[in-house]
Amino acid sequence: MSAVIEGAAIKEQSRRAAERGAGFLPRLVRQPIVVACSLVLLVIVLACVFAQWVSPYEPLEQDLQNTAAGPSASHLLGTDQLGRDILSRMLHGGQVTLLGIVQAVAVCAVIGLFLGLTAGTLGGWVETVAMRLCDLLLAVPGLVMLLVILGIYGNNEAAAMITLGVIMAPTLARVVYSATIAVREELYVASARVAGLTSFQIMRRHILAGVTGPALTQISIVAAVACIAEAGIGFLGLGVAPPAPSWGNLVTDAQNVMPISAWMLVPTGGIIAVVTLSLTLLGNGIRDAYMGRSSGSSKAFSWRALAVKVSQAESPAGGGAAPQGQEPILSVKGMTVGLPRGSSEVTIVDDVSFHVAPGEAVAIVGESGCGKSVTISGVLRVLPMGAHVTAASISFKGTELTSLSEREMNAYRGTGIGFISQEPISSLNPAFTVGHQLEEAVRLHRGVGKGQARQIARELMARVRLPEPEAVAKKYPHELSGGMAQRIAIARALAGEPELLIADEPTTALDVSVQCEILDLLRDLREQTGMALILVTHDWGVVAEACDRALVMYAGQVVESADVQSIIAHPAHPYTRALLQSSSVGIAPRQLLPVIAGTVPAPGYWPHGCRFASRCELAEDACRTGPIPMVTLEESSAARCIRTDVDELVRT
Amino acid sequence: MSSLLEVRDLTVMYRGRGRRKDKVALEGVSVSLNEGETLGLVGESGSGKSTLGNTVLGLVRPERGRIGFDGNDIAGLTGAARRKLSTQIQAVFQDPYTSFNPHRTIEQSMGETLANSPPMSRRETRARVLAMLERVGLDSTALSKFPAQFSGGQRQRISIARALLPEPRLVVCDESVSALDLSVQAQILNLLLELQRERGVAYLFITHDLSVVRHMSTRIAVLEHGKLIEQGDAAGVTDEPSQPYTRRLISASLSADAELQRDRRSTRRAMTLLAADATGDRSKLADEVLRTLEHQAVTEVFAQLVPQSRALALPLSRGLAGVADVDGVTALRAAVLELAPRTAEAMTPAAMLTFVQEARARKCSALFSRGQSGMLYGLIRDLAVAIETGDRARALELVGSFDEPLEPSPHPNGARAGEHTIESQA
Structure with a gap:
């Protein structure tokens, strides 16, 4: 359950993160480790390529005064048993090794990209043939083949590396293939086809761009493997014939002098390790940049920042209409939720107060980015890492939730407070049957044995009016329709016999007729059990159908709260009114709809005064000077607007 | 073109x-x-x-x-x-x-x-x-x-x-x-x-x-x-x-009109009750469905952009011109449901439709036998006027009072239908 809420918030967050920096290259270059690895590789490659000029000695030049010596001023990395300069031999040997890597990578890339791209874009029989060819190549034992080739061609380095490239090509082909078919299904490829681009243009502009990241990552790994393989071949004496150097030969030499001087192993092994490591890290960097991950403020991943911080504010901040009559089941006073952004924190929900009476259905209405979902996540304390909830009081049935530890809080989630999400199918685990998941929830919340849990699960399924519960229980989530999955999700939420059910856009993803059935079900369940409901939605139809009272949120604040009938008939806040008018109901067909100009200000960019002022027709100077309080209008309704008197005129 | x-x-x-x-x-x-x-x-x-x-x-x-x-x-x-x-x-x-x-x-x-x-x-x-x-x-x-x-x-x-x-x-x-x-x-x-x-x-x-x-x-x-x-x-x-499918689609789409939603809901509920109840007093339940359907029909017509009482006009004029017989009265009551073609009878399964029609026929013949058919004509004429002038409250009151002379006591099932009876009596 928590994963779902978190998922929603994180999705929003990562979208924001992506908005900050677009473009693959800038994201790549911004990672220090990528820059460092690239520099290291560049230096090594250049030094090897220009070895003739750079290296202090000839590779075969002997200094018999200094055999098997350690580092010194004349021999920076020491000498081998024949007194040859190790640095010079490494630089010259690097030419052989690097050339081998280039050969292997080139062969692998050409074959892999060709097979993967053609199979992915053309499909049909080409796809079948290409992918079966890959399977065939994967089935060939690589090492044996390599040794056979070396056996046939005798110390032929190029033949070995080309073979290595061929052996590794199918893995790359598969990576490219799967990336291609993922991109092929993207809407923007359909758009490009509608735009009239040829298949070749589509491949070049869209598919290649989508494939580059995964392919580069895979290629960097291929290069690293090739580096080690080349060294291995040299070490076994199957590569270039001594005395010509290669990194593999140097390791063999180092092994031979080990009894005299162990030092030689350090530079010769080290260079292979450094190159391999750099290639791998570079691959990781490419993957991160491609996935749009920010390369990490380390703060976000520190253990201390993991837990959600909850603190109790000193004085109850005023606002929401005070509950009257019966004791509310949930009462939230002055709750503020902040999420980490970079090194600072940004407020998403600002001083929200509301209450829910037993058996009451309260809607939280608003557009995306207004903080509806984060409000309920704050109550349930299921927020992304590093989130910070401050509240004067969040009390559920008289228990102060803010003072509970994470473990104590867990006892309330699911048991006292149930939750259902917008995506019923993805909120269920695809690996287990729905019956199993339901029984698991029953056992967890009711502490009963297997047999009894099974029976209760069947009762729950009957209560949510699932036809043929026995048959449905044996199904996996992907086999269910959206409506059935949502019923299962509701049944699971009911397993803990909650007194409050929180539903986050429970019907948004469903067809209209199914939506109607689900809302009817929720209403009936409420009447049977006296359960209260908080329903988060952006749809006024759902509000009118399912709820008694509505809270309208705008830019992290509650801007209006009233019972549903009156809020729809007589909205007091200009935003509520504008939102209601935006729906095409009551407007002559094909005439322009009244619109609210502009957009919802993003968290962190909220103005000091009324947050709706810049989009409001009634705004005057007083609206912009300071925070606007909630103004109580009638006994149970309030609006965060100082011009409700004018609203009266507008209304009539 | x-x-x-x-x-x-x-x-x-x-x-x-x-x-x-x-x-x-x-x-x-x-x-x-x-x-x-x-x-x-x-x-x-x-x-x-x-x-x-x-x-x-x-x-x-x-x-x-x-x-x-x-x-x-x-x-x-x-x-x-x-x-x-x-x-x-x-x-x-x-x-x-x-x-x-x-x-x-x-x-x-x-x-x-x-x-x-x-x-x-x-x-x-x-x-x-x-x-x-x-x-x-x-x-x-x-x-x-x-x-x-x-x-x-x-x-x-x-x-x-x-x-x-x-x-x-x-x-x-x-x-x-x-x-x-x-x-x-x-x-x-x-x-x-x-x-x-x-x-x-x-x-x-x-x-x-x-x-x-x-x-x-x-x-x-x-x-x-x-x-x-x-x-x-x-x-x-x-x-x-x-087509029934289109009607179902339209009736299932939610409107921000809370009153309309409530009426649609009570219709759905009454119909579920009728469908589920195999033994109880079916005729009473059918009456309830008829009542909620008629009530909903009138709310629906007001939810439309241009309320039209066209559906009422034809049977009304026919009835007024000719002799008032049971069929004429029944047609008149059926016309009320026609007001809201977006829901009307297509919402009801065939079996239920029979029950509703039976209920309508029964009520109409009761009215006729008491010589109160003229009253129904009057009510429906007023209803047509109320719809044309856009007087929602009056129209709902009228449709609520259709069966009043027949059933002076508040309906036992469903508090909402009862409310209307009380309101209109007051």
Whole structure:
């Protein structure tokens, strides 16, 4: 359950993160480790390529005064048993090794990209043939083949590396293939086809761009493997014939002098390790940049920042209409939720107060980015890492939730407070049957044995009016329709016999007729059990159908709260009114709809005064000077607007 | 006017692979769309509405049938011939987040749709892209930005700009506003309407949202499981649907009118009760259903943009002209349900319909035998007047008092129907 809420918030967050920096290259270059690895590789490659000029000695030049010596001023990395300069031999040997890597990578890339791209874009029989060819190549034992080739061609380095490239090509082909078919299904490829681009243009502009990241990552790994393989071949004496150097030969030499001087192993092994490591890290960097991950403020991943911080504010901040009559089941006073952004924190929900009476259905209405979902996540304390909830009081049935530890809080989630999400199918685990998941929830919340849990699960399924519960229980989530999955999700939420059910856009993803059935079900369940409901939605139809009272949120604040009938008939806040008018109901067909100009200000960019002022027709100077309080209008309704008197005129 | 788009007997199959069976996505669908008009395609998920759009766009190959565009059959066109059409037929897709390549700038993405237009210089291309962007409310800074730097609404504006860049004659809008917030949705709908007025482009508007489709369309086609259920002008299909499926679709779509929702709910509830109760007093339950249906019918008629009492007028005049017999009275009461063709009897399963009709006949003959049929005429005449003058409260009071002389005591089942009796007595 928590994963779902978190998922929603994180999705929003990562979208924001992506908005900050677009473009693959800038994201790549911004990672220090990528820059460092690239520099290291560049230096090594250049030094090897220009070895003739750079290296202090000839590779075969002997200094018999200094055999098997350690580092010194004349021999920076020491000498081998024949007194040859190790640095010079490494630089010259690097030419052989690097050339081998280039050969292997080139062969692998050409074959892999060709097979993967053609199979992915053309499909049909080409796809079948290409992918079966890959399977065939994967089935060939690589090492044996390599040794056979070396056996046939005798110390032929190029033949070995080309073979290595061929052996590794199918893995790359598969990576490219799967990336291609993922991109092929993207809407923007359909758009490009509608735009009239040829298949070749589509491949070049869209598919290649989508494939580059995964392919580069895979290629960097291929290069690293090739580096080690080349060294291995040299070490076994199957590569270039001594005395010509290669990194593999140097390791063999180092092994031979080990009894005299162990030092030689350090530079010769080290260079292979450094190159391999750099290639791998570079691959990781490419993957991160491609996935749009920010390369990490380390703060976000520190253990201390993991837990959600909850603190109790000193004085109850005023606002929401005070509950009257019966004791509310949930009462939230002055709750503020902040999420980490970079090194600072940004407020998403600002001083929200509301209450829910037993058996009451309260809607939280608003557009995306207004903080509806984060409000309920704050109550349930299921927020992304590093989130910070401050509240004067969040009390559920008289228990102060803010003072509970994470473990104590867990006892309330699911048991006292149930939750259902917008995506019923993805909120269920695809690996287990729905019956199993339901029984698991029953056992967890009711502490009963297997047999009894099974029976209760069947009762729950009957209560949510699932036809043929026995048959449905044996199904996996992907086999269910959206409506059935949502019923299962509701049944699971009911397993803990909650007194409050929180539903986050429970019907948004469903067809209209199914939506109607689900809302009817929720209403009936409420009447049977006296359960209260908080329903988060952006749809006024759902509000009118399912709820008694509505809270309208705008830019992290509650801007209006009233019972549903009156809020729809007589909205007091200009935003509520504008939102209601935006729906095409009551407007002559094909005439322009009244619109609210502009957009919802993003968290962190909220103005000091009324947050709706810049989009409001009634705004005057007083609206912009300071925070606007909630103004109580009638006994149970309030609006965060100082011009409700004018609203009266507008209304009539 | 000859049709711009003329789809005839279109059948589309999705070929199954391996163990999956072939699936018929569209079966013998025929729709037509005139130049500069909007054809709304509605249906639930799996109805094939998107498949129809994709077939028109050439993304899906039809099995059979003809897609006439400007008189030429474009079904199954491939290669260069199809690509040439891209200047004529364009699309705005649903998801503003995935309909742009994240690695390409807005200028690059938008320029794509000009690929098959007559060649022009880079500067000219840029000028056209910029002019179009400005038309949809963005400025030149957008050109070099990436899609991720825009909000959903802005991206959908850019999608529209991209689609309209080559000045197409037909744009397929596949759920173009479904992923947007209400206020943003209104902005985008307005933009689409304005552009249609300016450029005379025709839209094939695909959506599951009935209120949106009603607002946007000149004609509406309703699809269910790949078959065309109903097609006609927008007002006709939404206000007087002829097919049960369309009625069900309309009655299930939620309205922000809390009172209407309440009435629809009590009807649904009364009907569930009647369907579930096999042993109890069926005639009493049927009376309850009749009562809630009539009440709902009157609320429905007020929820329509222009309330019409036309349905009442004909039986009323007939009854007043001729002799008042039981049939006349029954027809009159039936006419009340006809007021709201969007729900009416199509909502009730056949068995229930019989019960409701029996209830109506029973009540009417009771009225007639007591010589109170004249009173019913009077009430209905008042109701017609109340509807014409838009007096909702009065109309609801009238419909609530239909059976008052018959049943002076509040109804035992359902507090709501009872309330009305009390109200109207007061």
